[in-house]
Amino acid sequence: MRIKNLSFAYGEKVIFKDLNMDIPPNGVTCIMGGSGAGKTTLLNCISRQFCFDGNIEYDNDGASFAYVFQQPRLIPSMSVEDNIKFVLPKSISKEQIDVRVNDIINKLQIEECRKSYPSRISGGQAGRASLARALATDCDILLMDEPFKGLDVKLKKDILDLLIPLIRQKSVIFVTHDVEEALAIADRVFVFERKENSCVTIKGQIDVAQNQLDRDIYGEHLNRVRKEIYDLLTR
Numbered sequence: 001m002r003i004k005n006l007s008f009a010y011g012e013k014v015i016f017k018d019l020n021m022d023i024p025p026n027g028v029t030c031i032m033g034g035s036g037a038g039k040t041t042l043l044n045c046i047s048r049q050f051c052f053d054g055n056i057e058y059d060n061d062g063a064s065f066a067y068v069f070q071q072p073r074l075i076p077s078m079s080v081e082d083n084i085k086f087v088l089p090k091s092i093s094k095e096q097i098d099v100r101v102n103d104i105i106n107k108l109q110i111e112e113c114r115k116s117y118p119s120r121i122s123g124g125q126a127g128r129a130s131l132a133r134a135l136a137t138d139c140d141i142l143l144m145d146e147p148f149k150g151l152d153v154k155l156k157k158d159i160l161d162l163l164i165p166l167i168r169q170k171s172v173i174f175v176t177h178d179v180e181e182a183l184a185i186a187d188r189v190f191v192f193e194r195k196e197n198s199c200v201t202i203k204g205q206i207d208v209a210q211n212q213l214d215r216d217i218y219g220e221h222l223n224r225v226r227k228e229i230y231d232l233l234t235r
Contacts, residue, residue: 001025001046001141001171005054008045015041017199018054021190025059028172028212030182032233033192038200039175042192043067043143046173058141059171066134068147072126074118080129081105081114084136104132108162124155128162135166142167144174148181160184164212179229183208183217189225191232204232 001023008016015038023029031039044050047065066087074083084101092100105114108128113121121129127147134142148156156178164185176182182189186208193203206228210221217226 001059002057003046003054004057006045006056007053008041008050014199015194016045016052016054019200019202021202023171023173024188025171026169027187028167028174028185030186030189031173031175031192032177032179032182032189032229033194033200033203034233037192037194039192040145043145043173043175046141047143060140063140064137065141065143066137066139068130068134068142068144070146070149072118072130074126074129074133076118079115079117080110080121080125080132083118083129084133087133087137100136100138104136107166108132108135123151124159127151127155127159131159131163140171142170142172144172146175146177148176148178153180156181157184179226179233180217182229183222183226184215185212187212189229191229204228206232 003019003021003023006016006019031042033039041050045052046056047067074080075086078086081101084104085097088097088100105111108131110125110128110132113125113129118126118129130147148159151159160181174181174185189206189208191203192200194200206225208222208225215222
């Protein structure tokens with residue numbers, strides 16, 4: 001995906017002015033930066049929820065999107081299973097829907113709560129259910145806006161371990177404030193900055209260059225990456 005000369009404003013408040021980014025296909029791009037640095041706004045531009053000036057070129061014509069928000073946003077009156085079925089196209093058969101739903105439920109290990117309503121499941125189960133709903137659509141581009149916010153460290157690791165093998169053939173744009181999440185999942189990290197009364201600038205770009213499936217986030221290489229990210233976020 002290529003973002004070319006992207007400009008966007010909320011009224012008189014300019015967020016982006018001629019922003020340019022190259023986002024690698026079939027990989028995970030993490031967007032980091034302080035509050036108000038345009039991270040969620042960028043996701044909304046990429047998914048065409050906002051009108052903007054400039055151009056976004058997708059790697060596939062007619063690219064499809066799925067969005068995972070900070071909160072799971074499961075429909076309260078539907079079971080986990082029905083929440084997942086709800087987003088699937090009506091053009092596929094019941095048999096195809098059942099196969100797809102069963103497959104993603106098994107892969108994200110939420111079989112035990114598939115018939116439960118959102119109010120009756122844990123935060124970790126709700127997070128996995130939200131991911132299952134997004135991934136069941138077989139989207140080309142997965143947008144994730146701080147999806148693990150509020151989860152404890154072990155739950156984050158468990159979900160990331162399940163998620164990483166499922167997104168190898170997708171373009172993922174992942175917004176996070178958590179350096180450890182970025183180290184676990186990112187192929188490329190952009191750090192945004194927006195100073196008062198100015199537009200967003202890209203403070204730095206880091207390519208992680210290590211396969212997610214066998215990463216040691218406390219190994220020598222990723223410790224160097226960790227320091228680079230912290231330096232960009234704090235200086």
